[in-house]
Amino acid sequence: MKLTVNGREHDLDAEPDTPLLYVLRDDLALNGAKFGCGLGQCGSCTVMLNGEAVFSCLTPLLLAAGKEVVTVEGLGTEQSPGPMQRAFIEEQAAQCGYCIAGMMMRAQALLKKNPNPSDAEIRSAMEPNLCRCGTHMRIMRAIKRAATLIRTADAGTVTGAAP
């Protein structure tokens, strides 16, 4: 099956019911998305599918084929982090960090649709993603910072730079 991830097309030898998360981590070595609950209840596996945040643990490969998948690796690189990543670093929004890739992907999907969300809109959109360390307030600030970065100077890298 063919799968496009972060702008690159891959030809995969995998069953159509393989969870997208397994394909990303095991076949493509994109380890940003995490396995948390495997039930779509924690959000640590969140990636973007055609611009929408989805749980990759519950998404069979068959539903991702032919669509654009973007993972946290698609938002920027270590040397050149994208605005969402920069904002999370600058706000020190991670404690253990396990949820953060998922948080950034859901936030990215939100800002794509709503470049200037209110606090209530951020809370509502981020509701499916959990952080057990309790850094929610920093995550909130990071998302607001990312919105500002994207709206202003770094607008060019919003949709994720090609690796």
Add this chain to the structure above:
Amino acid sequence: MSGLRILATIVGICLIAGAVFGVFAWHPEIAPINPASPTSFAPDLVHRGAQLASIGNCDTCHTQAKGPSFAGGLRIPTPFGAIYTTNITPDAETGIGRWSEAAFSRAMREGVDRGGRHLYPAFPYDHFTHIRDEDIKALYAYFMTRQPVHATAPANELSFPVNLRFMVAGWKLLFFRKGVFQDDQQHDATWNRGAYLAEGLSHCGGCHTPRNKLGAERTKGAYDGGEAEGWTAYALNSNSPAPIPWDKDALFQYLRRGWHEAHGVARGPMAPVIENLAALPDEDISAIATYMADVAGVPTPERKQRAQALLEQSGNTGSSSQPVTADSVMATSSPGESSDGRAIYVTTCAPCHESGRPPPYGGMHLGRSTGPSGPSARNVVNVVLWGLPAAEGQRSPIMPGFINTMTDQQLESLLRYVRQRFSEKPPWEGINQEINDTRAGKFDVGIYPAPSTDPAHAVVSEGSAQR
């Protein structure tokens, strides 16, 4: 008889009929009162009224999402156009602050407002007419002691001729039977209490009884299944599509806690109904369960047998004892099943619905759920697209929505698989259209969190749960 005399007779008859109808249709204004002081109502009466208003689900229609309680303005879509609910706070100008108890009683029991205008039957006075005097009094006391809110609802968007209020008088002539509930001596006090609540204030039939072309409940098809906010309200009588027949104990637990291991979690517009029922004492819930169990009737021996087999097959906790894998599902699949549907089910649904985790937080085994056996795919479509959102600040069962992961066609293949695997009924027809229309917003689907299971929130006692 000459032609002229025939014509004169016809005209005469029409005039008389018109006059009779006019007398029937016309209602005088009831004089406004000076808003009563909230302290003039006995606290006990107000408390009783609060419970009754909860049973009546008054807030569900008369309150907008996140708006002030009972201030109205909620848009109610109907086949004839949209109606906006009215402000029933005691605001003197825009609410019912100048309504006497007689005016309130007439509105509840006859569907006529203080000014004498007919009310549209989206307001369920066909049920509220059964309410007894003492309960009307308590409801009046409750509403007159609410916080007044100055708010005028937008004008209704009804099409001609329904927009003419006197047409409602004709509707009443055809379908509305006024009358306070009378006990049925054939049954005991508990049954009668349940019948009084279910047929009256709870207006269960408002959703669970099908309506005719003019929007009236078909009395001959009572509890045959209807619609509410884009959801199927399943039949509750012997036509119930539930794979496991309902009985009194199951009804009690479901109405009390919002879920039952053999039936699943309350969803759609039933969720706020359950939340509202939390205000009731166990005795009243038990009475409603007694009455509705009688409506459901005794299942046939075949149905009972099938249900027993299904319960054993799906494990004691409501989920299969063996975790599902692609291989195990493969082994049970039969030729002709949609392979895409199977693959989606295995990866998207089975991790919860066959996890072996107990309900309500573990997903329901779909063989027990009424959804896959329902008359149409409507409820399953709604749940797959939007899931069960989390309740704010409370514990509740949740399910993610999958609107962003599946195309219409992929959803269709999933639904075909689910129907084939979890129901003995023939394939649904027209699923594609159903999905299309649902996504396009045709049904104004009401999305609600499942009822809270937070023990601190509900009034449920441990003793009651074990009934």
